[in-house]
Amino acid sequence: xxxxxxxxxxxxxxxxxxxLSGDPMxxxxxxxxxxxxxxxxxxxCLSEIRGRELYFLxxxxxxxxxxxxxxxxxEITPCATVEASRDIQIYDRVTDRFPQATFLKEHNAxxxxxxxxxxxxxxxxxxxxxxxxxxxxxxxxxxxxxxxxGQRIGLEIERKHLYDERQAALIALKENEExxxxxxxxxxxxxxxxxxxxxxxxxxxxxxxxxxKRPCKDLYENPRSFLEAVHPDDRARVVADFAVQQRxxxxxxxxxxxxxxxxxxxxxxxxxxxxxxxxxxTRYAGVAQDITKRKQxxxxxxxxxxxLELALxxxxxxxxxWNIETGAAFFNxxxxxxxxxxxxxxxxxxxxxxxxxxxDDMPHVTDVLDAHLEGKTLFxxxxxxxxTKTGEWKWVLSRGKVxxxxxxxxxxxxAGTHMDISERKALEERLSQQQEQLCHAQRLTTxxxxxxxxxxxxxxxxAAITNYVGAATLGFSDxxxxxxxxxxxxxxxxxxxxxxxxxxxxIRNLVRKQESKPQWVRLHIILDEILSLVRTELTRKQIGLVxxxxxxxxxxxxxRVQLQQLLLNLILNAMDAMDAPEVSRRTLTLRAKLKxxxxxxxSISDTGPGIAxxxxxxxxxxxxxxxxxxxxxxxxxxxxxxxxxxxxISAHSVAGRGATFDVFLPVGEGVERRDS
Amino acid sequence: xxxxxxxxxxxxxxxLRNSLRCLFQTVGLNVEVFGTAxxxxxxxxxxxxxxxLLDVRMPGMGGLQLxxxxxxxxxxxxxxxxxxxxxxxxxxxxxxxxxxxxxxxPATHQEILDCVQxxxxxxxxxxxxxxxxxxxxxxxxxxxxxxxxxxDRLVAGMPNKKIAMDLAISERTLxxxxxNIMLKMELGSLAELIKLIVLYKEHIAPxxxx
Numbered sequence: 001x002x003x004x005x006x007x008x009x010x011x012x013x014x015x016x017x018x019x020l021s022g023d024p025m026x027x028x029x030x031x032x033x034x035x036x037x038x039x040x041x042x043x044x045c046l047s048e049i050r051g052r053e054l055y056f057l058x059x060x061x062x063x064x065x066x067x068x069x070x071x072x073x074x075e076i077t078p079c080a081t082v083e084a085s086r087d088i089q090i091y092d093r094v095t096d097r098f099p100q101a102t103f104l105k106e107h108n109a110x111x112x113x114x115x116x117x118x119x120x121x122x123x124x125x126x127x128x129x130x131x132x133x134x135x136x137x138x139x140x141x142x143x144x145x146x147x148x149x150g151q152r153i154g155l156e157i158e159r160k161h162l163y164d165e166r167q168a169a170l171i172a173l174k175e176n177e178e179x180x181x182x183x184x185x186x187x188x189x190x191x192x193x194x195x196x197x198x199x200x201x202x203x204x205x206x207x208x209x210x211x212x213k214r215p216c217k218d219l220y221e222n223p224r225s226f227l228e229a230v231h232p233d234d235r236a237r238v239v240a241d242f243a244v245q246q247r248x249x250x251x252x253x254x255x256x257x258x259x260x261x262x263x264x265x266x267x268x269x270x271x272x273x274x275x276x277x278x279x280x281x282t283r284y285a286g287v288a289q290d291i292t293k294r295k296q297x298x299x300x301x302x303x304x305x306x307x308l309e310l311a312l313x314x315x316x317x318x319x320x321x322w323n324i325e326t327g328a329a330f331f332n333x334x335x336x337x338x339x340x341x342x343x344x345x346x347x348x349x350x351x352x353x354x355x356x357x358x359x360d361d362m363p364h365v366t367d368v369l370d371a372h373l374e375g376k377t378l379f380x381x382x383x384x385x386x387x388t389k390t391g392e393w394k395w396v397l398s399r400g401k402v403x404x405x406x407x408x409x410x411x412x413x414x415a416g417t418h419m420d421i422s423e424r425k426a427l428e429e430r431l432s433q434q435q436e437q438l439c440h441a442q443r444l445t446t447x448x449x450x451x452x453x454x455x456x457x458x459x460x461x462x463a464a465i466t467n468y469v470g471a472a473t474l475g476f477s478d479x480x481x482x483x484x485x486x487x488x489x490x491x492x493x494x495x496x497x498x499x500x501x502x503x504x505x506x507i508r509n510l511v512r513k514q515e516s517k518p519q520w521v522r523l524h525i526i527l528d529e530i531l532s533l534v535r536t537e538l539t540r541k542q543i544g545l546v547x548x549x550x551x552x553x554x555x556x557x558x559x560r561v562q563l564q565q566l567l568l569n570l571i572l573n574a575m576d577a578m579d580a581p582e583v584s585r586r587t588l589t590l591r592a593k594l595k596x597x598x599x600x601x602x603s604i605s606d607t608g609p610g611i612a613x614x615x616x617x618x619x620x621x622x623x624x625x626x627x628x629x630x631x632x633x634x635x636x637x638x639x640x641x642x643x644x645x646x647x648x649i650s651a652h653s654v655a656g657r658g659a660t661f662d663v664f665l666p667v668g669e670g671v672e673r674r675d676s
Numbered sequence: 677x678x679x680x681x682x683x684x685x686x687x688x689x690x691x692l693r694n695s696l697r698c699l700f701q702t703v704g705l706n707v708e709v710f711g712t713a714x715x716x717x718x719x720x721x722x723x724x725x726x727x728x729l730l731d732v733r734m735p736g737m738g739g740l741q742l743x744x745x746x747x748x749x750x751x752x753x754x755x756x757x758x759x760x761x762x763x764x765x766x767x768x769x770x771x772x773x774x775x776x777x778x779x780x781x782p783a784t785h786q787e788i789l790d791c792v793q794x795x796x797x798x799x800x801x802x803x804x805x806x807x808x809x810x811x812x813x814x815x816x817x818x819x820x821x822x823x824x825x826x827x828d829r830l831v832a833g834m835p836n837k838k839i840a841m842d843l844a845i846s847e848r849t850l851x852x853x854x855x856n857i858m859l860k861m862e863l864g865s866l867a868e869l870i871k872l873i874v875l876y877k878e879h880i881a882p883x884x885x886x
Binding site: 639 | 696
């Protein structure tokens with residue numbers, strides 16, 4: 001072959017090699033082989049310089065090629081001189097000259113020819129060396145070809161770098177995608193991306209199928225098909241929101257969907273506009289989430305709040321909720337209304353309450369409250385007065401409990417209720433007044449009746465004495481005439497008896513003076529007052545009350561307090577009688593009826609053991625009693641009262657079945673006429 | 677005071693009733709005492725000649741109730757109410773129930789005796805009048821209806837002519853009736869008849885209405 005032929009052949013080869021494309025590594029392998037075969041060298045080693053290290057990308061060794069055959073420090077190799085000179089370097093006995101470069105020894109290199117490849121910036125990025133175990137001559141043409149190869153290799157190195165970068169990017173992208181896929185497919189939320197008009201579905205995560213119970217495929221075919229599942233009541237609203245979407249604003253709404261099996265689920269759907277480089281909204285991306293559980297929780301919370309509100313309303317309770325640290329307080333409407341304020345008029349703070357508490361009650365309230373805050377009591381419960389808007393004091397029962405404490409046990413939050421107890425308080429007040437009045441009147445009456453009772457008891461023997469003296473005076477007049485001293489003594493006995501009788505009479509008159517004036521009294525009214533005093537006791541003793549008192553009975557002319565005392569005594573006796581443990585059924589029966597048109601018969605019956613026969617005959621005598629500590633004046637006084645009213649009292653009993661006391665009181669003549 | 681009159685004492689206080697018995701016996705009165713109203717009623721002496729000295733304050737039936745009961749008994753003995761506390765309502769009540777008199781304890785023996793004597797006298801007088809009335813009624817019962825019509829007109833002072841015209845009978849017939857009346861009434865003259873009937877109607881007959 002002529003040199004010209006040779007050159008043309010080389011050029012052809014070169015052009016052929018230029019047509020090679022594909023993976024840079026393939027090209028490196030090919031290039032190494034072409035050079036090796038073309039220039040007939042034993043070894044071609046194409047190496048990339050990274051940092052100060054030499055990487056053997058492809059190695060051609062006597063017809064065989066190897067990829068990525070290792071690396072070695074650049075400086076110990078002759079390639080370093082190629083890098084430094086940025087031109088071809090040719091050495092003989094190269095192994096001797098670069099003894100540290102072991103690869104030279106391995107290939108038993110004698111000659112060396114290395115050429116550089118440069119990048120755009122003129123930096124040497126690769127060195128390709130040709131090794132042979134014999135001397136080898138490289139002609140100028142050879143060197144020219146190698147330079148051309150060097151350029152090509154430089155391009156390929158750059159391409160390889162780009163390729164590697166792209167590959168890395170691709171891998172990274174793939175990993176990202178995989179991660180995203182894993183996320184979107186495994187989490188419960190539905191990710192979606194559509195166009196602005198919701199006419200194209202770019203993406204929807206598979207969880208759509210779980211949340212909507214509809215295939216994703218349908219959604220891709222018709223992005224608005226998700227609407228078919230939306231609850232008819234909510235659908236119009238959701239569609240209307242597409243308009244919002246078209247204005248390029250984010251949206252956030254909740255709606256219901258219906259599963260194919262009819263189950264209704266709540267969805268929380270949020271969408272965000274995605275802008276392109278020009279700022280135009282081209283897409284929407286969003287998250288839809290099944291919030292049924294949360295909704296249910298909300299509903300049950302709302303329900304329980306409603307229930308609480310209802311309960312509070314039903315019980316007519318005011319509610320307070322106090323943040324102890326900040327002093328902030330919540331009050332409900334009723335809390336304020338109870339005191340005549342509107343809610344807006346009450347400062348929602350501890351002070352708003354504290355200002356209204358009656359100053360006299362405050363120390364006690366504070367004590368009770370502190371005790372509870374310190375954990376000494378299970379509940380906070382106290383009755384106190386609060387200032388109403390009209391300036392009056394209203395009694396409330398405040399009850400509450402600390403329900404949140406910090407880690408040191410310090411009370412953080414407490415809540416409770418207010419109950420309006422002003423009526424109860426007024427009733428208590430009235431009752432205690434009544435009780436006091438009755439007590440007072442009773443003391444007077446008791447003194448009076450005691451005196452009257454004693455007067456009667458003294459009168460009897462005094463009357464007997466005068467009778468005997470009288471009888472003696474008459475029967476023994478002869479004897480007395482003969483014995484003037486005896487006559488004198490008899491006269492004295494008579495005189496002193498009368499004097500004693502006068503003393504008794506004096507006491508009785510004195511008592512009578514203190515007595516209240518008689519008045520018209522209605523039986524059912526005075527009985528009501530008496531029963532209000534004993535009702536608690538009846539309940540405590542589990543005594544049933546049977547009341548048969550017609551309100552149409554004529555009135556009684558008498559001393560109200562005395563009559564009350566008479567009835568109260570009998571009622572208390574009846575209750576005491578049923579204290580015995582062997583009494584199984586405890587019933588107090590009060591009856592009254594009109595008897596023969598001018599007498600009211602009142603009966604008080606118990607279901608106690610009855611009256612013991614040994615005292616039945618002496619029942620109304622003073623100092624007869626069955627009660628430990630009793631003085632035995634109750635029934636004599638009852639009797640006195642009945643009799644001073646022109647009435648009488650009697651008792652009968654059946655052993656083991658109870659006793660009945662009957663009181664008969666006259667009604668005045670023409671009572672009804674006078675009354676009307 | 678007749679021999680069979682009796683003072684009956686009802687009082688639950690044994691000392692008192694014994695003292696009263698002693699007092700009445702001393703002045704020669706018959707006495708019987710009872711501890712309760714019920715015991716007295718049981719003895720069936722509500723029409724006993726005499727009087728009743730009654731304590732109102734007693735267990736059981738009580739004095740006032742007994743008094744009320746006695747009101748329903750025709751010709752019962754008069755009742756003197758013996759009371760420890762002469763309160764106005766009770767006195768009123770007792771009066772209404774027909775008590776004869778009141779005595780307040782302690783009363784002197786003289787007051788008691790005076791009061792009881794009055795009651796006994798009242799009882800005796802009433803009995804006498806009752807007896808008279810019974811006699812008159814017995815005589816009147818023998819008259820025929822026509823004779824009664826004639827008698828009423830005679831007592832009214834109507835002349836014979838008028839009576840005969842009034843009754844559409846002859847004067848002869850009238851005269852026959854008149855004779856029969858005098859015979860049956862055991863009277864001698866018209867004046868006696870008028871006196872008897874007027875007295876009967878005014879004083880002896882029980883009040884027709886109260």
